[in-house]
Amino acid sequence: MLSLVIVLVVRVLYVMYHCGKPFPKGASRSLTTLIVLGSGGHTAEMLSLLSVLRMDRFTPRFYIAAATDNMSLHKARSFEHSLADKPATKEASLQYTQIYRSREVGQSYVTSVWTTILATVHALWLMIRIRPQVILCNGPGTCIPLCVIAFLFKVVGIRWSSIFYVESVARVQKLSLSGLLLYKLRIADQFFVQWPQLQKNYPRAHYVGCLM
Amino acid sequence: MEDGENDGKRLVFVTVGTTSFDALVKAVVSENVKEELHKRGYTHLLIQMGRGIYSPPKDDGADGSLAVDYFTFSSSIADYIRSASLVISHAGSGSIFETLKLGKPLIVVVNEDLMDNHQCELAEELEERKHLYCARPHTLHQTLTKMELESLVRCAPGDGTPVARIIDRFLGFPDD
Numbered sequence: 001m002l003s004l005v006i007v008l009v010v011r012v013l014y015v016m017y018h019c020g021k022p023f024p025k026g027a028s029r030s031l032t033t034l035i036v037l038g039s040g041g042h043t044a045e046m047l048s049l050l051s052v053l054r055m056d057r058f059t060p061r062f063y064i065a066a067a068t069d070n071m072s073l074h075k076a077r078s079f080e081h082s083l084a085d086k087p088a089t090k091e092a093s094l095q096y097t098q099i100y101r102s103r104e105v106g107q108s109y110v111t112s113v114w115t116t117i118l119a120t121v122h123a124l125w126l127m128i129r130i131r132p133q134v135i136l137c138n139g140p141g142t143c144i145p146l147c148v149i150a151f152l153f154k155v156v157g158i159r160w161s162s163i164f165y166v167e168s169v170a171r172v173q174k175l176s177l178s179g180l181l182l183y184k185l186r187i188a189d190q191f192f193v194q195w196p197q198l199q200k201n202y203p204r205a206h207y208v209g210c211l212m
Numbered sequence: 213m214e215d216g217e218n219d220g221k222r223l224v225f226v227t228v229g230t231t232s233f234d235a236l237v238k239a240v241v242s243e244n245v246k247e248e249l250h251k252r253g254y255t256h257l258l259i260q261m262g263r264g265i266y267s268p269p270k271d272d273g274a275d276g277s278l279a280v281d282y283f284t285f286s287s288s289i290a291d292y293i294r295s296a297s298l299v300i301s302h303a304g305s306g307s308i309f310e311t312l313k314l315g316k317p318l319i320v321v322v323n324e325d326l327m328d329n330h331q332c333e334l335a336e337e338l339e340e341r342k343h344l345y346c347a348r349p350h351t352l353h354q355t356l357t358k359m360e361l362e363s364l365v366r367c368a369p370g371d372g373t374p375v376a377r378i379i380d381r382f383l384g385f386p387d388d
Contacts, residue, residue: 027384040230041305052372057385134383164379169370170305172333190382192375195337206378210370212309 033058034132037072060093225296232264235349303331
């Protein structure tokens with residue numbers, strides 16, 4: 001039992017050490033990419049990032065948004081549609097999925113036990129199906145279960161993935177809760193902030209200026 | 213700053229976003245704010261009031277006063293912003309950057325009733341950089357009387373390429 005715990009701890013530390021280490025040049029061709037859309041301004045920022053990425057490198061692409069968010073997947077579809085006249089975007093390599101959230105604003109704590117279990121199982125099911133190599137996310141909370149599962153996949157050896165988190169432009173002085181978790185637990189391989197003040201407080205973050 | 217002027221119509225567009233912000237709606241239709249807007253040459257006040265329960269009194273402006281109209285939601289907020297001479301908005305980053313990108317003068321009104329009020333961070337930072345004015349519902353009139361639109365500085369458009377470059381290098385893709 002003790003040796004199992006030690007092996008696990010060593011493995012977790014090894015994974016944490018390796019997160020944030022870049023891949024050697026020429027290592028990648030085309031990577032299965034999971035894009036988590038966070039609704040509203042988050043989605044707008046994410047699409048603005050996607051518009052400058054070389055999309056042939058991030059194929060196939062899976063978009064996930066909260067089940068209560070009606071707009072984001074629609075926006076992702078029209079974004080992909082605007083790319084479609086460029087070559088090499090096959091419809092089959094694109095998927096759009098909604099995910100249950102563990103707790104909606106104003107939901108009671110009693111029912112949220114049940115919804116949290118449901119949300120976790122759903123997230124696990126999606127992650128097993130997708131097994132992404134790259135995860136792009138920028139908050140809010142929707143991305144947390146997916147990123148935690150991705151980290152566990154790294155520990156267990158199911159799939160190695162690189163997690164990129166861009167903190168919202170709305171955060172000037174303090175990180176969001178999601179950002180703070182992914183930064184402190186070193187779950188995000190690369191962490192980006194859009195204001196220089198934040199970079200001072202979180203030195204492992206890249207300051208990249210405004211996305212919008 | 214551009215001005216969406218046509219046929220002498222100068223529109224002030226107010227947007228509260230997807231939720232409700234009755235305190236802002238009440239503030240913009242208060243007599244002293246309407247008077248100040250009128251004094252500054254604005255002719256129309258159009259309010260997107262979201263899920264708010266307070267419906268402001270409509271006014272067709274026939275007697276030469278400020279015309280007031282409102283609606284709840286629209287899928288083409290950008291068109292309203294484009295036709296406006298001044299935008300008064302809630303502090304959501306989506307509305308803020310949409311307005312700044314279109315080069316419209318902007319007053320952001322921070323909702324003090326929100327629990328997680330990190331949104332004022334962004335508005336205050338952008339005010340510091342002279343991209344917009346930042347107010348609270350009860351200071352809106354004061355902000356209007358003091359504002360000098362000529363002193364606003366246009367916001368440079370955002371750019372995702374620094375992030376993209378770091379992601380590509382990290383994953384071992386060659387630089388193009």
